[in-house]
Amino acid sequence: MPRPDFPRTIVEFQQRVPDDHACTEYLFQSRWPEGFVCPRCGRGQAWPVAKRRVVWECAACHRQTSVTAGTVLHKTHTPLHVWFWAAYLMSTPTPGVSALQLQRQLGLSRYETAWTMLHKLRRAMVNPEREHLTEEVEVDECFVGGHEAGLRGGRARGEKALVAVGVEVRGAGSGRVRMTVIDDASAVTLTAFVRKNVTAGAIVHTDGWNSYRSLSTLGYDHHPRNQSAARRRGEDPDEILPRVHRTISNLKSWLQGTHRGVSGEHLQVYLDEYTFRFGRRRTPMAAFQTLLGLQSQQQPTTYRQIVATGSGAQSRPDLTG
Numbered sequence: 001m002p003r004p005d006f007p008r009t010i011v012e013f014q015q016r017v018p019d020d021h022a023c024t025e026y027l028f029q030s031r032w033p034e035g036f037v038c039p040r041c042g043r044g045q046a047w048p049v050a051k052r053r054v055v056w057e058c059a060a061c062h063r064q065t066s067v068t069a070g071t072v073l074h075k076t077h078t079p080l081h082v083w084f085w086a087a088y089l090m091s092t093p094t095p096g097v098s099a100l101q102l103q104r105q106l107g108l109s110r111y112e113t114a115w116t117m118l119h120k121l122r123r124a125m126v127n128p129e130r131e132h133l134t135e136e137v138e139v140d141e142c143f144v145g146g147h148e149a150g151l152r153g154g155r156a157r158g159e160k161a162l163v164a165v166g167v168e169v170r171g172a173g174s175g176r177v178r179m180t181v182i183d184d185a186s187a188v189t190l191t192a193f194v195r196k197n198v199t200a201g202a203i204v205h206t207d208g209w210n211s212y213r214s215l216s217t218l219g220y221d222h223h224p225r226n227q228s229a230a231r232r233r234g235e236d237p238d239e240i241l242p243r244v245h246r247t248i249s250n251l252k253s254w255l256q257g258t259h260r261g262v263s264g265e266h267l268q269v270y271l272d273e274y275t276f277r278f279g280r281r282r283t284p285m286a287a288f289q290t291l292l293g294l295q296s297q298q299q300p301t302t303y304r305q306i307v308a309t310g311s312g313a314q315s316r317p318d319l320t321g
């Protein structure tokens with residue numbers, strides 16, 4: 001039995017996994033594409049414990065294994081096909097889905113159920129082995145969120161959150177993206193962001209902000225670009241870091257359009273979601289399976305953990321993109 005592929009349209013998706021039984025079959029095929037293998041003894045014969053065919057018992061050693069073990073779906077009270085819909089809606093590149101939209105579209109009675117599902121799926125986007133950006137990278141910061149008018153401009157701080165963004169230069173396009181909520185635009189903070197996210201020795205393009213000055217002494221090939229010099233040359237100063245500015249602008253439209261603005265507490269989680277989607281925009285199948293936990297073995301998160309840790313900026317493992 002081959003590992004299942006990704007449904008290309010909503011209609012195809014609905015035909016493929018119309019109910020919990022089909023979802024269970026999908027999970028079985030994803031977990032054991034070559035047929036059942038007992039995790040304890042490695043034998044291949046098993047029978048379903050109940051009619052739902054979720055739990056299988058090894059014929060040799062009698063160990064019972066659930067098709068949902070190690071996935072976000074394990075021991076959930078929400079129907080599997082509802083989870084599949086949520087993961088499907090989150091793994092298609094744009095525009096994503098808000099908790100309110102999910103609640104309405106899937107007919108869930110409680111907003112909290114939709115909200116918890118989305119956050120659990122977002123947690124599955126976390127990859128502890130996050131890799132550094134390489135070769136050539138554009139870095140900048142921006143303000144995100146809030147509704148405050150009349151900020152002093154520049155790097156003045158209001159209700160908005162400050163976010164550092166790094167984008168790989170790949171020909172005329174963009175490679176991988178990293179985004180982190182930061183406390184300030186100081187040299188300590190910004191160089192820490194670069195060191196955490198960009199391989200030493202890489203070319204780093206920034207604007208002329210002082211805080212980036214020490215990058216060249218930290219082993220980076222730093223190329224500061226001066227906005228006023230660009231303006232004097234008749235160039236558009238916004239075009240000096242085109243990839244990072246495009247990324248920031250897309251991020252802001254996505255946050256505004258899909259999520260109607262995001263509270264500061266959870267902003268990092270949304271940045272991670274954006275990074276995840278952007279990094280897998282050409283591989284939605286991988287995104288779908290990762291979200292359901294079919295490849296990674298992330299510990300599932302409970303509603304209480306999500307609420308208790310907020311964005312979890314300190315303890316949160318890094319994310320792949």
Ligand SMILES: [Zn+2]
Binds near residue numbers: 061062
């Ligand atoms: Zn066994």
